[in-house]
Amino acid sequence: MTSLFLLAATEGGGLADTAKAIAQTFGLNWSLFISNLISFCIVAAALRFFAYGPVQALLLARRQKIEEGLANAEKIKIEVARTEAQRQEILSNANAQANKMIEEARAVAAKVQEQETQKAIAAAEQIVVKAREAANADRARMLTELKREVGRLVVQTTTNVTGKILTTDDQKRLVEEAEKQLVA
16 A cells, blocks of 8 residues: 555656556556446346335335334223223122112012011911901800700709709799809
8 A cells, every 4th residue: 555655656646647557556447347337336226126125115114014003002002991991980880780789679678578577467467366266256155055055954953853844934044044153
């Protein structure tokens, strides 16, 4: 490299002279240089058109897809949060309704239980009343039978003791007296 500077300094010519000197020092072949330059430009244009352009378009499309994906992810996050809030609201409403229904069911059950208890008490009272009526009827029937039997026994005993046959008036009188003594 120092020889290049020395060459440029010794000749003292212009820039064109320096370029010629460098070209001769390095052995520059202009026709080969220009053909290589044209080949390079053709290859660079072909790469730009067939490789770099599609790669750029692909990268741009991917970038847009990523941005859309991020935007969609954000929208999805917002939608999930909104859906979760709705779900929580629905669950809380359902729980409130369930609790309300349970309370109503308990109130209805208590009311039904009270009604059934009242029916059972009424039925038991009716059974007791019927039993008392039946007992009173049996007692009255038994008293009537007892009075008849006592009257018959009194009449039979009196007949046996007195030895005479009593008339129906005598029998009635004796039965009435026996009944009065039983009642008292």
